[in-house]
Amino acid sequence: MNILFHFRTQGTGAEGVHIAGIANAFRRLGHRVVFSSPSGIDPTQSAGENPFRHGRRGLLARLAAHAPGVFFELLELGYNIFAGSRLRALLQQEKFDLIYERHAFFLCITSLLAQRRGIPLIVEVNELAGDERVRADPWLLPLARLADRFTFQRAQLIAVVSPHLQRRIEAMGIRKEKIVVVPNGVDEQSLETRADGTAIRQRYQCENAVVVGFAGWFVPWHQLDSLVTQFAALAATHPQLRLLLVGDGPLRTDLEAQATALGIRDQLLFTGPVPHAEMPSYLAAMDICIVPHSNAYRSPIKLFEYMAVGRAILAPRTEPIALILRDGENGLLFELENGDSLRSQLASLVSDATLRARLGEQARTDVAERHTWTQNARTVIERVFGSNPGSRRERPPLT
DSSP states (O other): OEEEEEOOSOSOHHHHHHHHHHHHHHHHTTOEEEEEOSSOOOHHHHTTOOTTSTTTOOHHHHHHHHSOHHHHHHHHHHHHHHHHHHHHHHHHHSOOSEEEEEOOTTOOHHHHHHHHHTOOEEEEESOOTTSOOSSOOOTTHHHHHHHHHHHHHHOSEEEESSHHHHHHHHTTTOOGGGEEEOOOOBOGGGGSSOOOOHHHHHHTTOTTSEEEEEESOOSGGGOHHHHHHHHHHHHTTOTTEEEEEEBOOTTHHHHHHHHHHHTOGGGEEEEEOOOGGGHHHHHHTOSEEEOOOOOSSOOOHHHHHHHHTTOEEEEEOOHHHHTTOOBTTTBEEEOTTOHHHHHHHHHHHHTOHHHHHHHHHHHHHHHHHHOBHHHHHHHHHHHHHTTOTTSOOOOOOOO
């Protein structure tokens, strides 16, 4: 099949990993993928790149950071004009059997074009207006919700990363049968060989340490300051502990200052930004991988990448994470935003190497069996076309 993949993001960081993962999976299943985005970037090349690096941020990202809220939202609305023109041109150039779109606020032109041309549309939803998020809720919130409902009514399938998002969309009057929960995943190629973290541990002189690690961007959302506080409390009685922070971001200076004030600066190891292709080696250098914070609707990509390297995982007890991690079987869960709970569960992992090994092995087995990008891609394709992607199903009525 010919698949037109439309997204309005930068195509870097975790969102780039997600886009590239699904697109590469479609290709592994024998389909052709053509990207359309405002930047024209190929996310299979930019996935995981540092979104904070100077000079890498596109015009839309810079406007998002500095433009007044209402003005930026009007630009998002106006993007429908730009996207409509570009998509029409692509649809005139060649025949597409499917349009796959990463949902964005105020974006609705794709669904209209898909409906008019009789092309099935799959919309992937990672967040919705009105939920806790990094950016503030839109000033034009009713208009954002109207655009969402317009798009969801015309989509053949809506793929969401969590049950919370499914319930939110059902509350808009969208039929449950049109929605499928597809948590994030991992590239199956990362499971073909075991990542080796030996060289990374040697580089940071922590060969004999118990390494607690985090991979991601240093932004308030991840609540890394809370992680550093709880790590410091444990490090006071466990001098062999190290905290490996893989990534970069605007809070790095603050975290360094916090560690110095807590007397653990020498136990914090900063790697700086790491190419995504090298990430497995850094994750394999950890003994314990942490997701410090999440919420009711997110499906953290780092969770699946932690699982793939077979390391013990500590994560908050949220609905999307509890769908993946079974407490005490393939990871440990702590109560969300509860520092005492985080510290207690972390202490259990620090003191028990056998537990760490057992949890890590089960996590790796589970992600290979249930949570690869190829499995996700096959799920959404079969929901629309059945087991034979060469033939279209009749489009369901709009609801």
